[in-house]
Amino acid sequence: MRIISGSHKGRRLIAPKNLPVRPTTDFAKESLFNILNNQYDFDNLIVLDLFAGTGNISFEFSSRGAIAVTSVDAHKNCCLFIDKIATELDFPINTIKSDVFAFLKRHKGKYDIIFADPPYDFSNTQFEQIVSSCFDSDLLKDQAALIVEHSKHTDLTTLNHYNESRRYGSSSFSFFKK
Numbered sequence: 001m002r003i004i005s006g007s008h009k010g011r012r013l014i015a016p017k018n019l020p021v022r023p024t025t026d027f028a029k030e031s032l033f034n035i036l037n038n039q040y041d042f043d044n045l046i047v048l049d050l051f052a053g054t055g056n057i058s059f060e061f062s063s064r065g066a067i068a069v070t071s072v073d074a075h076k077n078c079c080l081f082i083d084k085i086a087t088e089l090d091f092p093i094n095t096i097k098s099d100v101f102a103f104l105k106r107h108k109g110k111y112d113i114i115f116a117d118p119p120y121d122f123s124n125t126q127f128e129q130i131v132s133s134c135f136d137s138d139l140l141k142d143q144a145a146l147i148v149e150h151s152k153h154t155d156l157t158t159l160n161h162y163n164e165s166r167r168y169g170s171s172s173f174s175f176f177k178k
């Protein structure tokens with residue numbers, strides 16, 4: 001994986017092979033950030049990255065100037081890798097080892113962007129639980145967005161707060177807003 005833009009543009013990062021992840025492809029990530037670049041000033045963003053995995057999305061936001069990124073993942077080695085890279089690159093990333101659903105139940109923060117990249121085999125009920133937890137816990141600031149990455153075969157258009165979807169290869173991003 002590589003960082004596409006910002007202070008560490010072009011930097012390649014090699015994640016350990018034993019991580020249980022499916023990183024967002026560079027093509028999909030670049031497309032997503034082109035959309036976000038037209039809507040947000042990255043220098044002022046506070047971001048929550050759920051199911052953070054390798055930290056691919058957290059690193060991209062940090063490289064582009066986000067002032068704070070919270071990365072949540074249940075896998076210890078994912079968290080250790082994110083911490084290692086964040087320290088090396090002096091990124092403002094706070095890593096939390098937790099089940100995402102448990103984290104969402106107890107957490108009381110406010111974010112400009114929440115990005116969730118759960119396993120592609122999640123059921124629609126599990127996707128709905130992510131969306132409802134973020135909105136019911138009032139984690140999004142005004143004008144904020146929840147972005148959920150999912151398989152192109154998953155349809156989230158019926159969920160509350162759905163705004164739009166974009167498809168890139170086998171991945172889709174669904175946007176949810178207040």
